[in-house]
Amino acid sequence: MSMINVTNLTFAYDGSFDNIFENVNLRLDTDWKLGFTGRNGRGKTTFLQLLLGNYEYSGSISASVSFDYFPFPVKDKKRSTLEVINDRVPEEYHWQVMRELSLLQVSEDVLDRPFETLSNGEQTKVLLAALFLQDNRFLLIDEPTNHLDREARQIVSEYLNSKSGFILVSHDRAFLDNCVDHILSINKTDIEVQKGNFSDWWENKNRRDQYELAENERLKKDIKRLSDAAKRTNNWSHEVEKTKNGTRNSGSKVDKGYVGHKAAKMMKRSKSIEQRQQSAIEEKANLLKNIESADSLKLSQLVYHKRQLAELEHISIHYGEKRVCSDISFTIEQGDRIALSGKNGSGKSSIIKLILGEEIDHTGTLRKGSQLKISYVSQDTSYLQGNLKDFARNHGIDESLFKSILRKLDFSRVQFEKDISSYSAGQKKKVLIAKSLCEKVHLHIWDEPLNYIDIFSRIQIEELLLEHAPTILFVEHDSEFCDKIATKRIEL
Template sequence: MISVDGIAVEFSGETLFSNVSFVINENDKIALMGKNGAGKSTMMKIIAGVQKASRGNVRCPKEAVIAYLPQHLLTDDDCTVFEEASKAFGQIHEMQQEMDRLNKELETRTDYDSDEYMGIIQKVTDLGEKFYAIEEVNYDAEVEKALQGLGFRREDFTRPTSEFSGGWRMRIELAKILLQKPDLILLDEPTNHVDIESVIWLEDFLLNKAKAVIVISHDKAFIDNITNRTIEVTMGRIYDYKANYTHYLQLREERRSHQLKAYQEQQKFIADTKQFIERFKGTYSKTNQVNSRERMLEKLDIIEIDEVDTSSLKLRFPPSARSGDYPVIAKDLSKKYDEHVVFKEANMSIGRGEKVSFVGRNGEGKSTMIKAIMGEIDFEGQCDLGHNAKVGYFAQNQAALLDPNLTVFQTVDEVAKGDVRTQIKNILGQFMFSGDHIDKKVGVLSGGERTRLAMVKLLLEPVNVLILDEPTNHLDIRSKDVLKEALLNFDGTLILVSHDRDFLRGLSNKVFEFKNKRVIEHFETIDAFLERNRMESLKEMDLKA
């Protein structure tokens, strides 16, 4: 059991939260929720021991292992993927090496009766007790299983970590954490850089093999599936619910309704009391009553209503000219890099107004297909944009392509044309950039802020074909909901690559699956696709058992 006791965080004269206490039990699966800036990541860092609280402390058993995966982290570049993941067992290997070293020293020494000799024997005994108490494990097999579960292929194991993107390095670090089998796993946005299959694997691991888990995530389906408890950080305090995210939302709404009712009743009481005081102040016969009520008001604890995050994106895609019947057509399309075939003889016809999803493991060719559609790479076969197709393209690294030296306003002003330039401040306000925020340099913006700013740039010109490659990374739940609503109302053609199942649900009516160098068309929703594939995976597991 790990306990958070009276934690407070204050900086620059402001209180982030104060006197926060709760207990983390052995098998708790906790979602840490709250609006952006409420202090969720700070709370997680304090529990992980990487940041100190202004007051209070975290108590845990001496032997407890706490593993922490932050939002942004890079592994070293001096080893292969397999070697980096194997560092999870570094402490065990060091223990074995130390035992071997001490045993060799005992073999060469002859001072059998000396204190030093007896001291070495005691060290070997203590280390041996710890080492042999550890369950015997095939460490290489465990590393292989974890890496494959998180989307790595066997041929990736010997590649240097320097060849992988930040997202893939994050997976290596996640593999190391899972392999340590810690008493508490702390995960800050773990699904931002993993595909749907890897998220499903991670869910299974956290539910069936992990002990206690605390997770911050904007993936509603993920946190609903793995958590049984929700801790909300709001207005400097916490509310603790024994419920998953969806149930927590209902309970929170009930709580706010009770708060509002109590607040209104208290405000009426205060108004009535003040009216009485004003009416009878100076009346000798009412002096004691007036004084009593004045003291009562002074001692009264004013009921506060918890804040609600009402800031949100208000996306409105501008109307555009009508495209031809088939804005995107691919025939016998193949792509390979040297001897590596990404996909071959792919055929695809996407009709005007269709909303389709590209799904599949990372590396199977989803982003490569988008680059072929955009004409950014060479390929074999045919890939054409249809008549009058005007494409808006949001790449995975779109936010990273922004100039860090420009301000928010300058970034938009650069691409704005005509009358829209007079509306820049209003447009930015719709994307939660207002007041001094528009004068911030891009370089100091968070990942979510950069993503929103990149989306503003995309929306400045009317398009009838939208291609979005992981648009929801770094967007909070409310922002994703509003973006999804806008996409549902978009009357053009949508091609969407996303690992976020909740975001995809109800948004596409056709799925293109990228698998085993093929592109397979499924006339079904993402729900039907996932349900069918889960069943197939279970059958395959039964066959292997």
Template sequence: MRPHHYDCRLTTVLIFRSETRLIQLIQLQLAFGDLPLLDGASLSVQRGDSVGLIGRNGSGKSSLLKLIAGSLQADDGLIQREDGVHCVVVEQEPSLPDQASLFLSLLDRAKLNPSPEEPEAWQQLADIRAWLDRFGLDPERPLSGLSGGERKRAALALGFALKPDLLLLDEPTNHLDLAAIRMLEEAMERVSTSIVITHDRHFLDRVVNRIVELERGVLRSYPGRFADYLRLRADQWAAEDQAQRRFDRFWAEEEAWIRQGVEARRKRNQGRVKRLEALREAREARRQRVGQVQMRLDRGERSGKQVLECVGLGYQTPDGRDLVKSLDWVLMRGDRVALIGPNGIGKSTLIRLALGQLKPSAGQLRQGSQWQLAYFDQMREQLDEARSVAETISPGSDWIELAGKRMHVMSYLGDFLFSPRRAQSPVRTLSGGERNRLLLARLFARPANLLILDEPTNDLDLETLELLESSLQQYEGSVLLVSHDRAFMDAVATQTLVALGDGRWREYPGGYSDWIDQGGQWPAENRAGEGSPQETPTTTFSARDLQSAKPRRKLSFKEQRELEDIPLRIDTLETEQAKLQGSMSSADYYRQGAEQMRLDQSRLEQIDETLMALLERWEALQALASK
């Protein structure tokens, strides 16, 4: 297998020549607006490839999947497919045809006969039922009661049951809880070839063997997993920046020469003039990397030491099911707590109790002093579809106040990558990622010392997600969050509050991986329509889960600062140690007296102990940072 390189605008697209190639994209062009989504994009997919497709929100990833599936036509370029290749797509928000049951709806979606004559077709129907059972779904359930997560699981079950040559998944982990994501990861091992759009870094590391990034209309391929991609991308960006600096320097020199006038008009220099015109055209056509979101969190007034206190808190559903039972728990100032548990276990109920939207069945929930709350809603119900983006941020005014300073709403929205024209667009025209950015922009536009975040990572691209992590790590207020993004919980959470079933909750120190290390387990999801379980089964994590989860732990902002400060502290202590040892070894040291000699010896022992502790801490942080 030999790689062939196509050079296109300082990028290298890696295409493999192989007899097992399923599909090849050659110089694809596709545009819907001012800038093309695809601008000479090329890619080759072979049998056995597990491709993770990543890119910024709105870069064209979903459109690329449609092109590969054949449901969308490119403006230009060529798509070559292997004869008879069977391709199945599971969309970000899959639609299920209206039928009497979930099973019949899936058959309608796949255009399958519910009463076939061929044995192979009967086996396919049996496979669909078996996969529905693996994903915890009843085939005979009516569609009307299905949640978004259940619809997603049903579409995924159908995709695996059809055994395609190429499986295309668009954000498959959205709306899934951790147990369902683990089930999905195991199911992906049965698929020979796949292309997955996802921003779940843990999922990428578990599932894919190749990362393809769509940026500025071009596809770049990186072998390996997500961690390898980060290293290779950094090297490529450094090389690209250096090439652009050389180009700009040469262009500036040529522009200075043309302004001399007389020399440029001589006939023998006409070639140089034409070269300058070509340089101008190339510079004009050059697309810069998309900027980063700028997040500024205003902590507002300092809250009381206890932000939220639950005393014997209980909540029971009308059918008698306990979601919260005898909960005694305190959220302290500065805590960042992640709620963990399967869908339907009571995480959103606990948040609604904290917000005051529900009244507890028992006990009390006390709010601390100086409460300033900001709430991020995963269903985005806070957004008015008819309002413009700018009106959503600052109704009736062109200005907002941020950390005591006035800022124009257009400048503020620009920090969240909304152009002035996009800022005037109605909310209903925004994509899922743009809606999430808008909610974050509105959330951070007001002072708050308590953030309640319900699935804030859905639809966010990787760069925005990592910036959100960094902002929350530096945030001095308190955070209560629900997320199924394991890497996000590791980076942000200082504690986890885990649902154990039957309304019981337990707090663990650290993030998701720390919970796993402490033997993390949770009850299996109680499916809607199955009634209240008499016994609550648990899901226990295997050694593989422990091994794959641990490397995802990232340094927090404070830990990073600590890692940088430790060498300076060691130097200071070693200097003091050397000075003290020199003094104690001098000939006239005995003149200091017995008390001073005792104090010096005690201080020397204290320095030794502190140095040993600092060295051990530095090794632990350095090992964590290198993963």
């Protein structure tokens, strides 16, 4: 057992006036399995890059282990998978490579195939196996679940559970619960470590939030009471002060020295109460420091004039000689929340593209309602660029509503001035979701909408879909999200 010590870590990007981290102090055991969570844009990937020594910072980071990052770059993806592994693992360890791949349920034949021909899931598993075979390494695993299907997520989480010595960035709650024993969280004002899995951390956070909210209500009442008392006392002292220039009821002269002394005492008391009030306000400012704001989202979907929006009957899709899926039949009716599931490569995105009207080589029959309006959220965000104002105008959506939704999804106002291409992966995905929520349509189709999306925003989206019950067809590998949202499941 050894420790990773982070002392007074402070960091800001060049040209930024705001620190991403300020005087952060942490002690992490190299045997821990750390789940790393926090809202998008808070600096999770930045923190990993700081551990790797890729940015200059003030403070110190000391460790007796070396850090490795997942996913590591593969320079030439046309090479065989075995050659890619050899870049990291000496040849004498090949028997261990086979053991690790077996644990990850990857067949031996992938070693002879060009790395670029492996599926996303196979590539993820191969890279993880290569990293875990190196000695004296602490792994920094950055969102391995993106584009992994549900079955692959289960396999990878069980594999990680058998290992130790890593920080795992993930927003999949069930995945984290299955393979971590500590949670490292980036909050609004600090970074903290707690023992337990994600559910333990979430329960503790909710309990602490409720306590802080109760304390806040108590404090607001105290402040009002103090404020009212200070106001009354201040009025009394001014009234007494005014009598210095008046006369007593008997007509005799007022003793100005006595009245002035009395007024000064009253004023001193008033100032004392004001100071108490200010202290109470400062105390209040220290409360609620880590309560995440997650305002309710809204969605207003158009009502289609028929109950049935679309029907697929015995659909089979082909790419050249390869059949992707076959004999798929289902209907989309008003109010359906349909989870389209299946392994990667089973044709989920192809079915979506067919419904969207793209030219897809297929047999069978697709019937869509006339004048059916659809809003689509794609997996890909790499093309996003430009400012939000132009983005809203180009897509014909209301700019103020669009930005209001982004604010509810934890965008700061300073983000509105930046180019979308500079956003984090999660923030880019939120741009697409916010656009979709602004569009007046009959049907929403979302293809892996939660990739890179933080847990707080996932819960917001869950609550939105449950409250407003729109008609939606979606592909999503987050098992907890699917279990809560889906009214129908189509397994490919």
